[in-house]
Each structure stands twice: as structure tokens, then as C-alpha cells.
Amino acid sequence: MRSRFSCARLLLWAPLTLLAAPRARAQDTPPPPVFPAPAPTALDSATNSSRLDNPRAFANPSVLGMGPSKGLIVRYERMPRFGVDATAKVEGLRDFSGDANKNARLSIKGYIPAWNHPHLKVIVGISYEREEFKFSNPPTQYELLDNIENKGLKNLATQIAIIRPVDAVHWYLVRLKGELAGDYTSGDLTTKDYLRMSAEAVYGWKRSPRFSWGVGLQYGYTFGRLSLYPALLYNRTFNERWGVEALFPARVTFRRNVSDQSILYAGYSVDGLNYIVHLRNELRRENQPDKRPLRTLELRETEVKFRLRWERELLSFLWLGAEGGYRYNYAFDAFDRTNADREKIIDSKLAGAPYASLELFITPPRKLLEKSGVRR
Template identity: 55%
Template sequence: MNQPRFLGLGCLLLLGSGRATAQDIPVYPPPAPLDTTGLGRTDAQTFANSQVVGMGPSKGLIVKYERIPGNFSLRSTAVGGGADYRTEVSKNANLIVKAYAPLLNHPHLKLILGLNYDRQEFQFSTPAATDQYGLYNNIENKGLTVIGAQLAVIRPVDAVHWYLFRVKTELNGDYTSNELNISDYLKVTSEFIYGWKRSATFAWGLGLQLGYNLGRQSIYPVLVYNRTFNPRWGVEALFPARVLVRRNLSPISLLFAGYEVASNNYNIHLRNAFASPNNPRVTSLELRQIDLKLRFRYEHELLSFLWTGVEAGYRYNYQLNAFDRTNNTRDRLIDSQLGGTPYASLDLFIVPPKKLLQKAERRRK
């Protein structure tokens, strides 16, 4: 491993990652709007949660399209011998759809159902010519799809303490609708976080996540830290996966800057088997993708129930490695890395209408 890759690994071990995290789970109703005349008026709360004054509204339905400009490099090496593969990626795009709905919405107990769909597409400038790189032909022809469902239990214990439990199941891989076998693509993640609401402007929590944060399924620590320092500045963090500094430009406009470590884990079924040092017939691969994104994000209200988000930044790919799924040792067979490149995304999301929230607030009072 060369020095830049070694340093990259050290950074990622400190940062961690997470595809679906607790901060993605909305809380109904969302927090009160930022009190620009002086913080502290909303400090009295019957039940605590992780939200703080100044955060954006809860998201009910999200449609997002992310595009990375083409013609960046892909470098692959066959571990244990074999030819290398070099090409340019002419297209890398993501379509993401998420939906959240409250199954139960009591002040002391909330159950949130979430559904998600994610499709990532690659196109390469030159086809893969050797058997072990048939992986890329699969990806180019089918794309990489994620279909998932999650259930979150949010339990405010009292005015200070709260906890959250979430379990999520996903089907991750290069499948199509007529060849889907659930057991071949199923991934399960879960997390538990216990937290403290110190005031309307400060909430934090500690927990554990069982997931694929660094490619393989393991247990990782989680720190939630949400704090509004004044009417304009705050921080929203799910460390080590994501840290964002928030700037409240107005009651309907927010600006964010920070980083996110995103990981994907896909199961790939190959059309053509190939031989590896420990397996004469490799027919199935596990593809692990880990990206570090330095990001700027702007959110703005278009209508009382509709917001838009625009994001841009720089993506550094730590790895896009393939492991043998037909071998219990999970041997690493292909060591790949995508070139660093800028990226941009646009999304629309539906939030609870203000009139509905105001009505719910009057009921609580």
C-alpha cells in the first residue's frame, strides 16, 4: 500500500461512515423555528428529542439526483496476479428517492417507517477485456440498485433523556426485477443511540451502529451532536460519519458546509466465472465503495410544503474493491480506486405544511 492510500485509510478509520443514519430520520413535528429575537423562549419541553432550534424542517419525501462529471480515472489491479485495468469513467450518476411516514406520533413515542430507492450508474470509455474485470461489464449494463425499508423507534423518556433504535433492511446489488433472489442481495443494519437534551439549542447522544461503514459489516461507535450557538450559527453532526456547520440565512434559507463519509456495499453475480488464487471458479463478488465528500449545501423553501436543496463539493474515492462472495474467506480479488472529482446534486423534498404544524402545536398547548 503506497503512502497516499495509507494516509487515506488512517483518515477514514477516524471518520467512519454510514449510508443511512439516525440524523436522516425525521421527527414529527419538527423543531420550533429559530427564535431570532433571543434564544431561550422554547427551552421548556415536556419530552426531549435530538432536534434543536434552528435546524431545517423534517423531510417526508425526498427526490435527489447526483451527477459526477465524466472522464475521471478508474485504476484496477488484480490481487495475487493478473493484468491491470485502466479506463476513464464517462458517467457516474445517482438517483435517490426516500420517503418517511409516522406510524405512531405520540409525544412520548414515535414510530417512523422509511422506504428508499437508490440507483447508481456507471459508463466506461473502454470495455473490460479480461475475465476478472467482467465486474465492470455487469455494472455498466445493469447499474447498481438499492431498495430498502427501515423502522425507527424514537422514545423521549422525559424532558432531558431520549433514545432511538433503528433497523434497516436493503437489497443491494446488480440485480434486475426478473432475476432478484432476496437472499443473494439482503443487507441488514441497525443502531441504538441514547441521548440528552440539555436545552432547546443543545442535544447530544452516544450509541452503536451495526453496519457496513468501512465496507464490511462491523460495529461502530456513533456520536450525535446538534447545537445552535446563536441565531445564525450551529452544527449538526453524526460523528464520525458526518459533520456540518450550519448558517441560518433566513427563516426559509439554510447553508451548510462540512464532510460526509459515504459507503456502499453491493453483491454482484458475474456472467462469466474466473479463477483466483484460492478459488478456481469465482461467480459472485462483493463490491465495497467508500467515498469522502467535502460538501457545501444550500436549502431553500419554495412553498410552505416544498423545499429544494442544491449541493456541490469534491469526492475522494478511497476504494472500489471487490471481494470473493463464493469463498468464505472473503478474499480481496480486485483493488480499485476512482479518481477524485467534483460532484453536484439537486433535490426536492416535501415537509409538513406550516399550518399543520401550527395546529399540532396548539393542540399540545
Template identity: 55%
Template sequence: MGLSRAAIAQDAPVYPPPAPLDTAGLGTTDAQAFANSQVVGMGPSKGLIVKYERIPGNFSLRSTGVNGAPDYHMDVTKNANLVVKAYAPLLNHPHLKLVLGLNYDRQEFQFSEPAASDLYGLYGNIQNKGLTTIGTQLAVIRPVDAVHWYLFRTKGELNGDYNSDELSISDYLKVTTEFIYGWKRSPTFAWGVGVQLGYILGRQSIYPVVVYNRTFNPRWGIEALAPARVLVRRNLSPQSLLFAGYEVASANYNLKLRNAFASPNNPAVTSLELRKIDLKFRLRYEHELLSFLWAGAEAGYRYNYQLNSYDRSNNGRDQIIDSQLGSAPYVSLDLFIVPPRKLLQKAQRPR
């Protein structure tokens, strides 16, 4: 009995198998195979994602003023994050795919005594307005043949402490672009290398990118977009996935101050650039609720590498405040819509 169960477990299919490539959505499968970065065993593609993340309890915030400015310390009593993302195909040819993405991110902070201890009014400003990201992206996925593929993605985001009545694109726009060239060695192994002009480490720079997606057997796999994210995947069942790993979560915000202040190199600092880098150790569970609806639950530990502020009022980008948030556990819940399983199975039937 035990041996038969083990044999069944070894032969269990891994969901979802790769869908065949449809020529322009006409329901006809192209005879030639084209490569991409997806492998057997990865979770279903996400079309709409709604996620809420919260750090329970209080944690510290320590700031060191640069060039003789005073230091200060306070507690963060609330840190919550609401994320909404949506993806839709604009073009779905076997040899060319265009995907449009939209995202909204709202991060809220509450501090114990921001008015009393914040010399520059920075954290009081963040508490009153929050930190908002509104963005759009276009991904171009080009399968060259059965082995080679490449991806080009560009993203524009408005990052900052703005309200709807004071939004200025030129004041808050951040642009990220990346190019990756890859190889599909088998249905269970794809990898690629590339570069990104973005904000992985807080400031805009050029960073290397390595994609490594591999399913080792029906139960275990790895999904990596290094250095930003590496996850080990456990396929518990066709309806359940478990992940463990790390993520570098970085952000770059432009902030407008209510009151100007003087720094050693600028008599009137009116705008700051806030660079935030978190290292998250993650444990994530995903489960199918309906054929088109999945739920995710995540818990982990967040280590804040930096929360530093730089002067945007001049070209020098002088550092004004050196801050760090206290490390703390976090939890999140999310729902996401996926292509129904029956639709994927129907697409795989020979025509």
C-alpha cells in the same frame, strides 16, 4: 440605522422552532416536555425526497489485480445517482414515536472500454445493470423525560446489480442496526452516543456513533452524526439554510458474474462483494419554494477511498480486485416535501 438592523438580526427567530408533542395526533399538547435529538434552528423534517447527483466530465478508474492478476486502467465517462426517500410516522405519542422509511437508490456507470480492459467482466456487468438499492427502515424514538432520549433503528436493503426478474432477497440483503442514547441539555443543544452494526467503512462491523446537534446563536449551528457526517449550518433566513462539511458515503453491493473465473483460492468465482467508500466535502443550500416544498442544491468534491471487490463464493472473502476511482467534483439537485409552516405554527399554539 445600522444598529437597528443588527438588533433585528440578533432577535430574528430561527426556523423551525421545536413543535410541541401531540398525544396520538388528537390535537392536544401533552403538559410534560419530552426530549429528542432535534434542536431549534434545524431545517424542517423531510417527508419525501427526490435527488439526482452527477459527476460532470470523465475521471479515472485504476484496478490492481491481487495474487498475480493483471492490472488495468480505464476512464469513467458517466457516474449518476438517483435517490428517492420517503418517511411516514406510524405512531406519534409524546413518549414513543415510530417512523417508517423507504428508499430507492440507482447508481449508473459508463466506462470507456470495459470489455477490452476488464479481465473479470466486473465493470461491464456494472455498466449493463447498474447498482441498485431498495430498502426499508423502522426507527423507534423513545423520549424518556425532559432530558433523556434514545433511538433504535433497523434497516434492511437489497444492494446489488440485480434486475427485477432476477431479484433474490437472500442473495442481496444487507441489514444495518443502531442504538443511540442521548441527552437534551436545552432547546438548542442535544447530543448522544451509541453503536451501529453496519457498513460505514464498507464492510459490516460494529462502529461507534456520536450525535451532536447544537445551535450557537440565531445564525450558526452544527449538525453531526459522527463519524459518518458533520455539517456546519448557517441560517440565512427563515426560508434559506446553508451547510458546509463532510460525509463518508459508503456502500456494499453483492454482484453476480456472468462468467466464472479462477482465483488462487477458488477455481470458480461466481459472485463478488463490492465495497465502495467515498469521502465527500460538501457545500449545500436549501430554500423554501412553497410552504410544503423545499429545494436543495449541493456541490462538492468526492475522494474515493476504495472500490474493492471480494470473493463471495467462499467463506474466506478473499480480495480479488483493488480499485480506486479518481477524485472529482460533483453536483446534485433535490426537491423535498416538508410539513407546512402554518401547520407547525398551529401546533405550537396553546390549547
């Protein structure tokens, strides 16, 4: 009798046990990892041996899901034909209206981790950029435009970025940059005339491996003229596919992680460029005898880009970046650099236009990251 009762109880509980087994196994299964695996950012290219998702690691601005760090970058950007309108702001100069057949930019940048410790990272960067214009019916007989078409606008810069993790939550970032910007050639380059300095400092909090933010100040030419303005850094990965990377108000970018080898971005950026332009022919202002003839102008260029970007891994250490969008030119103005008043001389507007760029950049090889304990 007891044997029959035991068999009946076993037959009764067996199906319930089978139904409960998958639930128990599901509870024991760990949550899926962030997709793709973590990678350092450009500001954090000197990665330590600790995993970025290790809660005991030192804090930094990076979050899970960010794209790979960039060591060497070569980029070419091109804009098609667009209109140019220039209005003189002083007597003695004339206005101009015409077209630019071409606006192209070539940039080469390199970043080297000079110091790489868990509690301190120092990254040194060197860059060279050249911007060229080609106007319709050259020479235009408009001194400013003819001058920048013949020489081009150059920017030779070096910078140092310091990332200082305080503990597992707090961090701060300091960046200093010096650049020589203008229409100089090798024969007339002088540091006194062309040197530009900028800096930024951010203090932040690493709330989780997926969320890091900070507040600070930026001092530079993002909006054309040298100015100091607040900055909000916000890096966050919402789930396995989506994230946002921002340094507001300069740029905001939403990220879509398509796969481990492919990332899509969409957002905007504000770019400020400041060049010193030496004129071959003097510009004289009428009815202002106390003003010296203009020999040097300061060109302030500010633009907003609405952009789509795709990054794709070609090799374990080589990535391709393709970008396109629309450029809105806010200002392309020239100011007096000869006299001390810094008066606006020419108020120019470049018509909005689409743009496209291609970029190749080198990243730390996968094998190197795997040996150091960092998954990409």
C-alpha cells in the same frame, strides 16, 4: 414657597425620568427568538403538539434552528469524467487502467410517521437508489466494470426509526434497516443473495432547547465492510444564525440560517456502499485448484465527500436542495463471495472528482405545523 419648591423638584427629576425610561423598557423586552423558528428534523418528522422550546416537553434529538423535516425526497447526483485503476490481487486476473465518463445516482426516499405520541415516535422509511457507471470505450473487456455498467447498482431498502423520550432531559433512538443491494434485475432478485442489515442505537441528553447530544453504536457499511463502531451525536445551535449537526465519525455539518426560508450547510460525510455483483462469465484463479471459479463478488465502496449545501423553500410544503463539493474515493474493492475465505480479488481506485446534486423534498405544510403548535 412650597409650590415653587415642588415645581423646581419636578423640573429636576423629569429629565432623569426620561433617561431612565428607555433602560426600564429595555429590561422588560424579552430576548429575541432563535432564527429561524424551530422545526423538526428528518429523524423527528412525527412532531407532537408540544412546542420544541417548551422546557416541560419530552426530550428529543432536535434543537432550535434545524431545517424542516423531509417526507418525500427525490435526488439526482452526477460526477464528471474521472480515472479508474484496478489492480488484481490474485493470479489469473489482469489489471485495468482507464476512465469513467459518468457516475450518476438517483434516489427516491419516503418517510411516514407510523406512531406519533409525545413519549414515543415511530417513523417508517422506504427508499430506492440506483447508481450507474459509463466507462470509456465499452466494452472494456474487464469483467467487473462491464458487468456493473450494463446492469447498474441498485439499493431497495426499508427502515424503522424509534425515538423514545424518557423525560424532559433523556431520550434514546433506535434504527433498523434492511436493504437489497447489488446488480440484480427483477428476474434474478433473491433475498438470500442480496440482503443487507444495519442498525444503530443512541442514548442522549437534551441539555436545552439549543443543545442535544448522545452516544451510541452503529453497525453497518458506512466504511465499506460490515462493522461495529462508536458514534457521537451532537446537535447544537450557538446563536440566531449558526449551529452544528453531527453524527461523528460518519458526518459533521455546520449550519448557517440565512432566513426563515433559506439555510446553508458545510461539512463532510463518509458514505459506505456494499453491493453483490453476479458475474456473467466465471473468473478462474490460476494455481489455486481448491478454489471454485468466481461467480459472485462483493463490491465495497467507501468515499468521503466535502460538501456545500443550500436549502431553499419554494412553497409552504416544497423545498429545493442544491449541493456540490469534492468526492474522495477511499476504496472500490471486490471480494470473493463464492468461496468462504472472502479474499480480496480486485483493488480499485476511483480518482477524486467534483460532484453536484439537485434535490426536491416535501415537508409538513406551514399551516399544519402552526395548528399543532410548532413554528418552522
